[in-house]
Amino acid sequence: MRLELRGQVSERMVYCSPVFAVIMTFLTGMLIFSFLGVNPTQAIITFFVEPVSSIDGVAELCVKATPLVLIAIGLSFCFRANIWNIGAEGQLTIGALAGGGLGLLFFNSSSQFLMPGMLIFGILGGMVWAGIPAFLKIKFGTNEILTSLMLTYIALLILSYLIHGPWKDPEGQNFPESRLFPEAGLLPIILDETRLHLGWIITLICVPVAWILMTYHLIGFQIRVMGMAPMASNFAGFRGKNIIWISFLISGGLAGLAGTIEVSGPIGQIIPVISPGYGFTAIIVAFLGRLHPIGCLLSGLLMALTYLGGDNAQIELNLPNAVTGVFQGMLLFFLLASDVLVRYRIQIIGYKNKHRNVE
Amino acid sequence: MADKKPILELLEICKGYPGVIANNRVNLEIKPGQIHALLGENGAGKSTLVKIIYGVQRCDTGKIKWKGSEISQITPQIARKLGIGMVFQHFSLFDAMTVEENIALGIPATLANENLKQNIIDISEKYGLPLDPYRYVHTLSVGERQRIEVVRCLIQNPKLLIMDEPTSVLTPQEVDKLFKTLRRLSAQGVAILYISHKLQEIIDLCHVATIMRAGEVVDTCIPSEESPRSMAEMMMGTNLIVTKKNERLVSEKPYFSVINLNHQATMEHGTDLKNITIKAHKGEILGIAGIAGNGQIELMEVLSGEITASDDSLVSIDQVSVGNLGPRKRREKGLGFVPEERLGHGAVPEMLLWENAFLSGYQSMKLMLNGFMNVTKSREYAEKIISRFNVKTPNVNVTANSLSGGNLQKFIFGREILQDPKVLIVFQPTWGVDAGSAAYIRQSLMDIADRGAVVVVISQDLEELFEISDKISVICEGELTKPEIVENITVENVGLLMSGIKPSGNDILGTQL
Structure with missing residues (x-):
């Protein structure tokens, strides 16, 4: 497997990649919550909606x-x-x-x-x-x-x-x-x-x-x-x-x-x-x-929300404070990953071709 | 050889990339022993076609026939097995390995045996490609390195040899040697597909030329029956501007001078400059010839001010010392310059054209307002460059890297020339630029010399230097020869000096008088 440079980097994708990272963080977050035995939808609401539901x-x-x-x-x-x-x-x-x-x-x-x-x-x-x-x-x-x-x-x-x-x-x-x-x-x-x-x-x-x-x-x-x-x-x-x-x-x-x-x-x-x-x-x-x-x-603002959500999750769901760090880390990870994929595409090379690549 | 059956036939090859058609219904046939030129401007689809033949890329539709039978799938390995060899423009060699080791790495394992050394020696003798299998690559010249690539192909006994712009890095003497080898191969029945945009070479060497433009084959011709001009016009589809030299008034005193400048290279494997002296007069074009890597990069840095001289008085413009000044201050004194690398040095690839116009023009064109960029004025300036220098672009709000090489180079030249420099220093002005833009750029250099500017052209392209220069110096291992009037010297003389051979006697070049 190797990464191959894309010819033209789409301007729109560069700005879409943070959005994509946020979505992936949400999805992975829900997965983690369900492993922790918490209802994932409830957890996401506790984390991201409840903290900002009042003035x-x-x-x-x-x-x-x-x-x-x-x-x-x-x-x-x-x-x-x-x-x-x-x-x-x-x-x-x-x-x-x-x-x-x-x-x-x-x-x-x-x-x-x-x-x-x-x-x-x-x-x-x-x-x-x-x-x-x-x-x-x-x-x-x-x-x-x-x-x-x-x-x-x-x-x-x-x-x-x-x-x-x-x-x-x-x-x-x-x-x-x-x-x-x-x-x-x-x-x-x-x-x-x-x-x-x-x-x-x-x-x-x-x-x-x-x-x-x-x-x-x-x-x-x-x-x-x-x-x-x-x-x-x-x-x-x-x-x-x-x-x-x-x-x-x-x-x-x-x-x-x-x-x-x-x-x-x-x-x-x-x-x-x-x-x-x-x-x-x-x-x-x-x-x-x-x-x-x-x-x-x-x-x-989004990152501030992870702090508030983490606090709220501690109180409401008895989750450890480390949840905040996990969310922030995931966000960065997915952002970097989608940035790489905006610029490169993954090419899977068969075993045979791997030996002698001319270019 | 007209009765011979073609060894390779391409039928209706099409290849598209998102947004462009690189090859559109291309037909081509190559016969054994034929030296076949593939000619076209940058972006005409030559490289794509060659990659399809060598199996690096696959065509969308079309057929490839080898010795009359169709090949369904082609990869570089299959191509090599069939007997197709390719010498790429950029070498793939390991500096820290010997010639033999490098060759062993690029051939099938069955050939990389204990006989390899002898094989290399035999082949290099047979084809006039002297090569010592024990030498390390980093000790070899560019011409010798290319020989490794050629020998690597020949050892596999090819029926078709593809060469991508092989002479762009060679001295005239090395070119002659290469041509002898290629002719010998041709006489033995090896077909050669020769890609180049150097028209004179094609006329000298090739039997047939196929001319491509915008992805299509537009013409074929017998090069020996054509002139460089007629072929260039076929290639571009328009009439070529002919540069013309006017008689100019040359100032008595030198206007731009460098005196005994020494400079230690800052880059690794750079070349130190030794005792460089340049005296350039107004209304004069001084050409500096040399093989890449002989101190041109360092010379350019010192002349532009990107690296300042050890003493202020070493470089001067109009008797005013500027040695300690950086590029910005030197521009104030009337210096303009165009670096070799367009993307990343002369222009910022990801920035818009108007921002790139601002990059070097913000002072002399007054594109600032209280420290802020004056966007309207910068745009107007960029638009002026585009219209005056025929830059093909939809507008000034596109990034520099979306322009073709030739168009971006015209933009950069326009940006510098419209600032009306008193001294213009350019490095490889037409490197990788299509023939039309190249002619345009050369003409604009002559025009500003006509207006009384000093022009210094550092280039590897001797044809170009002989066309536009009034005097030519040669740089070799960081030393610059005395300039000679262009009428008094020959390409061969300059070629010898470029390879470091100094004719005996004091009068180095003037003996041709």
Whole structure:
């Protein structure tokens, strides 16, 4: 058996492949549920319908989707340039610490500038953390996959140190948690009696801005050219180093922003676990969304649903939390598989022909 | 040989791919001992037809007869058993293995025995294909590598030998040797199907030519009774533009110059450049000849600025040093360039034509607005390129890789030329381009030289260089010879220099005066 390149890749199929991946995930999911002894239809309803059957549920969905969409949009810039920043989790953490740190520093403040300041610090924090692998790649040619990933663990350890040490709430009975942010350091709620906060609006603004930047700005053009044809990028005289810097800083900045939004939105303080792996899940979100900001928005919502569905399945069906991970993994697996099949067809070769292939 | 029965007959062969008919009712017959040319532009269906004969692909309808009897099914193995051998355009050799090992890998196990070495030596002597079975492939020249492929076929004693564009990588001397071998084979009754678009070669070598256009056989002729021009016109179905050289005003001082430039190759197996000196004047076309892999890629990178020189003063345009500038800054100084590779270097395959027009034209054509791409202006520019350079495409909203090679090359040339470069450097301008587009491109190079631009053409195609250049230099192992006025040299001289043979005496090429 071998894979043979298809002559013409159908544009429509490229966009259909995520849909196909979702359908396959549903079907396989139902199969798994029935093996677990759960009625598959009931399980799918519990997983994917119940969580969003109320306004509160939809609001929760948007709260979960906020960091995923933001990070995925940023990662799209990197991935489009063929730069493999997989350390968004670390950039999110440092962003949360930088933004949240400002909130803790002014824990008595009621200034209206505190919140914008925290967001800006969050962005800068993420940029600094993403700037390290960018610098190392440009200066020493290191592999950004390794450096960005390892920096994630460093970031998590810094978080752990701060929260167990200097930033621990003095009145917190020795729990590893920071003080609560002041009112002025919390993102305002935009829908009463839900947790839906201003971060969602920020996300919705980022989507079209990123789309325009990617499609019609010279920066986006350079990033796309470098990713699709690095030689053509040289031909045009684009500076490869600048493109590396820019794409790392955009994605780091957005991850840092997502981190600050998390701590100053739904969480309200700095705790040992800020993110349940948003930075990693966003990689799936970015690819599922075809590295396109609007695609990222849709796939971010879908991925958020798997988190909510997983929680719901735990409560309603007594299923383990790992179900969430299984669903996310299946989604990525089927997406990659259908992407391969969009570009290649499977050819089964008989034993005889296998020996001597002329071409 | 007219009374001989054909060895291979194709009757009404049809083959379609989704969206195109590659072969439409093709009839062809080849007689023993005949050297039969298959001629046509890119996309005319030559390769498909050959693949059908060799069994790599199956035809939809039609019959194949071998020695008068019909063959129901054909695969490469069956083809080889029947006595059909094929030398592909791209070699399938392992660099780290010896000649003998490579040959052993490509033949039936019964032949790959202890007599193989002797066989190789016998065959190579018999047909004038000197080949040492113990040599490693990576130490061989391209011409020698091709001999391995030919010997590999001959060892199986073929009745029909198919050769796909065999001379595109050879020096004139190597071509002569190959032709001698082919004539000898023909005299012994081996039929040869010879695919090429080099018309002069076909006239020199082939007995019969079948001409294909858009999947159909449109004509057959006796090449020796035709001229390259008449055959090109049969091939294209239209009249060919004849390039014409005008007298030009050549500037006194060189306008574009490179002085004693050394450069170490960055690629693996690249060629270092040694003491390259180029002095090119306005209104002059300088041709740089050479066999692939002798430093042309590196030279192109250094001239375009994709790799900057070690010292700013080594490269200059109009007395201004540009050695340290990248391609973007050099474009500002009036440099334009067209790389060898169209898809992925000169153009982004998956991007639309207007985006590709923006790629190199955004500065000089002012296609930007506050950092954003001005889509309307970029489209207009792409449309201008298409209409001025006869690019066949439905509109500017198609991707670059949907254009044929010739059309995309015309688009890329149009994009550079419409920016009115003072210096235009082109690498293999008509490589893999159909004859019509090639003539068009050559004419446009002459036109901009007429307007007073410096044109530097790096090419392997000597016919082309002799047609358009005013002076020719030769690059061999990273060294560039002194340019000579084209009227004072011959193709043979240049061929010798290309293969690294330096005639004795100071006057390398000028002795022909």
